[in-house]
Amino acid sequence: MNFDKSKKLYEEAVNYLPGGVNSPIRAYKPYPFFAKRAKGSKIYDEDGNEFIDYCLGYGPIIFGHANETIVEESIKQLQLGTDYGVPSEKEISLAKEVIKRVPSAEMVRFTNSGTEATMSAIRLARGITGRNKIIKFEGAYHGAHDAVLVKSGSGAAGKPDSPGIPEDTTKNTILVPFNDEDELTRIIKENKEEIACIIIEPIMGNIGCVPPKDDYLTFLREITEENDILLIIDEVITGFRISKGGAQKYYNVTPDLCTFGKILGGGFPIGAIAGKKEYMEQFTPSGTIYQAGTFSGNPMSINGGLTAFKILDDKFYKDLHNKGEYFRNEIRAILNKLDINYQVNGVESMTQIYFTNKEVYDYKTAQTTDTKGFLKYFHNLLENGVFIAPSQYECTFLSCAHSMEDIDKTIESIEISLKNI
Ligand SMILES: Cc1ncc(COP(=O)(O)O)c(C=O)c1O
Structure with a gap:
């Protein structure tokens, strides 16, 4: 595969954009491919x-x-204006759609x-x-x-992950391991009446794909x-991916x-915050906890969301989830065939292969993986026409546009890519 144009663009980009990109994960080595267009399940480079x-x-x-459908509806909205600076009816409609689907949502910002x-x-929680x-x-x-830019060290106030974040800012952020009831119980006891909130990714999607153990979220509630x-x-x-009402509906746990x-x-x-009305009303201007944004509730994004909800019905999820199941089963079959003992984690349309023979259920176990091997696999996949996120610690997503033919072709590429690490 030839990447000459992407290479040239990258060499130019680093002069004008820090690291040549606008979000760091995109800058894989030696240089990322530059997208020209994308349609359906495919993305095309320069x-x-x-x-x-x-x-x-x-x-x-x-x-x-x-x-x-998204394109058609977005063109219509484009002609009606892209930023009003005053409220519009569609913001109420989208809030109602979220509230209809999400168990904990009584109000939305x-x-x-x-x-x-x-x-x-x-x-809001601190306020x-x-x-x-x-x-x-x-x-x-x-x-x-x-x-929240704090990852390391369990059970203690975390050190910032980045220069520029005062330690004073993160001294109030306490780290705990995922899926560990005892450690969380201990930390809560140690900090009695001092903790405003616990924030959780219900399925950890930024260390690959790590689901909660049975009843862990219920314990947390x-x-x-x-x-x-x-x-x-x-x-x-997970919102509107794992189910119509997100992971909270899927696992039957209602947060605040x-x-x-x-x-x-x-x-x-x-983005959006949703929750109990008595809490949400404490945001300005009905309450005193400050929250604002020039483009918040802008008509293009709101209209995009409303159009999305017209497509996201029960059948949509059923088909998507079936594809996820098929995808993981086929990957497991390949691993078996090649006699490779890697882990395949996943929930519905989220999947990740971990390059380790140990079960992955939290941050520490996710770090037992062969990340160098994974990067080789990533490049092998690219050479074979498949683009996944360039990190062991992201997950792969499926869309309704992925056909069974796409998935079968991908499985062939996965087999070739694993063989050539
Ligand atoms: C679980 C989770 N929360 C928050 C964010 C931040 O969202 P954004 O990149 O839109 O700011 C991300 C981004 O990937 C995420 O995965």
Whole structure:
């Protein structure tokens, strides 16, 4: 495969964009391919190469690229204006659609990204409880804001992951391992009446794909209720992907607050905080906890979300989930055939192969993987016409645009790619 044009563009880009990209994960070595266009399950680069896309913009593109209904409805909206600076009726309609589907949602505040949503949800929890400490899980990603850019060291106040974040900011962020009831119980006891909220990715999608163990989320709901701690479920990845009502509906656990992004905008930038009315009303201007955004609730993203909800019906999920099941079974069959003892984790349309023979159920076990081998696999897949996220710690997504033929072709590429590591 020839990547000459992408190489040239990358060499130019590094002069104008830090690292040549606008989000760091995109900058894989030696240089990323530069996209020219995308349609359905395929993404095409500047050199004319075609890839079956399982990165899907890191999750939002659940209908495949340039879905016709989304395109048509977006063109109509474009002609009606792209930013009003005053409220519009469609914002109420989209809030109603979210409330209809999501068990914990009684009110919604729209933002422009998942980062803004989790940042505001944490501020809301701190404002409501008057407490400063928060608990997050090792390896969980909730966006690029200071309070949550902390990954390392279990059971202690976390050190910032990045220069520029004062340790004072993260001293109130306590890390715990995922799927570990004892450690969380201990931490809560140790910090009694000091913790504002626990924020959790219900399926950890930023260390690959790690589902909660049986009843773990129920345990979390119970312990937070017993200790007057607000539970925030971050559904930026899982929202409207894992089920109509997100992971909270799927696992039957109702948080106090939840956050969304990705799929909610139908392919346009968006985020949202949703939750109990008594809490949500504490946001400005009905309350005093400040939250704002120039583009928040902008008509393109809101209209994208409304169009998305017209397509996301029961049949949609059934078909998508069946494809996920098939995809994982076929991968397992290949691994068996090649006598490779790697782990395949997944829930519905989220999947990841871990390059390790150990079960992966949290951040530490995810780190037992051969990440170098995984990168070789990533490049082998590219050479064989398949694009996945360039990291062991992301997951692959399926869209309704992926045909069975696409998946079968991908399985062949996976076999070749694994053989050639
Ligand atoms: C679980 C989770 N929360 C929050 C975010 C941040 O969302 P955004 O990139 O839209 O700011 C992400 C991004 O991938 C995410 O995966």
